[in-house]
Amino acid sequence: MSDTMRHHWLLVGACGWVLLILMFASKFINFNFRVPDDYGGKPEMLSWTVSAMKNVKSSAAQESERKPQPSDMPSAGPASAEQSDWQAVAAERLELLASVCRNASLRNLTHTPVNKFVLDRIFVCDKHKILFCQTPKVGNTQWKKVLIVLNGAFSTVEEIPENVVHDHEKNGLPRLSSLSNQEITKRLNTYFKFFIVRDPFERLISAFKDKFLQNPRFEPWYKHDIAPAIIRKYRKGRREEGTGLRFEDFVRYLGDPGRRRLDRQFGDHIIHWVTYAELCAPCDIPYSVVGHHETLERDAPYILKAAGIDRLVSYPTIPPGITRYNRTKVERYFSGISKRDVRRLYARFQGDFSLFGYQQPDFLLN
Template sequence: MRKSRVHRMVLATCLGSLLLVIFYFQSGPSPVAEDGILGSSWFSKTGRSPLQMLYDSNQLQHSPLHLAHQKRRELLNQVCDRYTRKRRLLSPEDLRHLVVDDEHGLLYCYVPKVACTNWKRVMMVLTGGGKYRDPLDIPAHEAHVPANLKTLADYSPAEINRRLRAYLKFLFVREPFERLVSAYRNKFTRSYNTAFHRRYGTKIIQRHRKHPSPEALARGDDVRFEEFLYYLIDPHTRKEEPFNEHWERAHSLCHPCLVHYDVVGKYETLEEDAAYVLSLVGADQAGIHFPTSSKITHTTGSEAAHFFEGISPFYQRRLFNLYKMDYLLFNYSIPSYLRLR
């Protein structure tokens, strides 16, 4: 019994140290990378890491784009200070959305439905050692194979801390309800997403449809938008299991009040923000650019408004409260089509 107790004490101490060490290096800004902390292979031709390029480059300091990103960082800090009373400790599970590029000193937190497929393609090019040249040459499904990219959760506590200090950390976000409608359209209105229909559609129909047909209960392929929203705001949903990443809040995936992000890109300004990040790496000089395609369709504000037409103000308010922190942290206005009063 005594040996078992000692083992438990040692385990608790180790786990506590892991969480405390991870948290320690995220609590403040990281203005300068630690020279040579993981070798110099990822330094640009200027001899500076992306993090140093961001904070120390005289060329960037007065550019309108640089100042816009500075304001986004400042807003994050202000909102976190105001609304986060007690900052919990990060766990390894919280780091699974942070993709690591050791070659260039990057940490990218991916948010589904915010161009994450193309960003993963770019990360595969950056980390592929010349295996890939053009991000669009990589099939979309390959970008989502876990083995093709490392995440921060794959490293030891000491390695995690070094990367959090020395690497440039960035994420891309999107107007929350446009992202939500995009997730619904992709996962519940496309015939090929049978896995989502069976996994989530059948459950949603069973809980939130009066008198469902046996076929609907079995197939789950005709979930209505209002049923999807009822599922999201139902307290039992999150008690039962975490949200799927496609409709989980961006701040719950990337933890911007615990991880100090250096660049907050936006879907609405995707092209220029992506170019900004890649210029800090020097990838643009190597001919690596973020993919742009006229074939890509995306949900607009007017399309999102159409989906909310039949939703009562009561449920609109409850849903907005669920995603409120994303609106505050990333400076999105309340959609004009909502009737919250």
């Protein structure tokens, strides 16, 4: 009996030592999570310690008490109270837009002629009287899928092959520019019109990563034509031309008032980084709704409801964390860039910041 008791206490003691070791080691253990940076893009690596994990859970719990979660929303459409709240937000966005459009000091940054470049960006769904202006790097692929389904080419968004979405000969999405002037005017005056925006600087980072770092195989011109042209003109250390385009080169090009010659050379490929004002002419076209990427989980179902199509199609599932503004990422990308270049970049995109209520990035400018 004494031997049995001795073995029992030895076992208890060993377990106790294991628990102490694990508790001590947990303070130094890192857990890695992958947070997707953009639709279809490569994920960003974020490192969290055990103590940080607790803080995140606590913050998330507090946040869940302050605002409704997407899982709380009914699948058939938003509840009347929530719909009313969203309508108030949507109205505030349009009021701000109209106010900034009236600001004469920003007119050169906010007003754009409704020309062929703009009309090429606007896709048409005549069946449901909808116009959608494409603003690249803001999850537009998913909205194009919604329109493709509405136009009848596919039954659900999940059925649409990725290579079809951007093939304008196969996706069945006519552009507004393909219509007569009379037909264009009629649709601009009577159809439901919307587009989506995102923090302007974060959008530029997404465009840079997608086109110059990840560079899809079917878009070789960004790496082989556009990047070398920017490097030749804007890189200070010309001996390093073979290292590929850097974000600081990209920023220097975008902030240069004399970049127009390069823009003409690049053609429509510049749509991934020109301003929202240049893409969609929001001060010159009476849009019905402006959605925000940062609140897309809430905005998407309400846009479908406002357009009267919420029972016909659903917006694709949004990966967790993909729409959240990431200040740490923005600071990292801009960390090696001169204040002069950042201020010149902001001067170009100030209209977008003002039109859509994005805060001036003082943490980068000052």
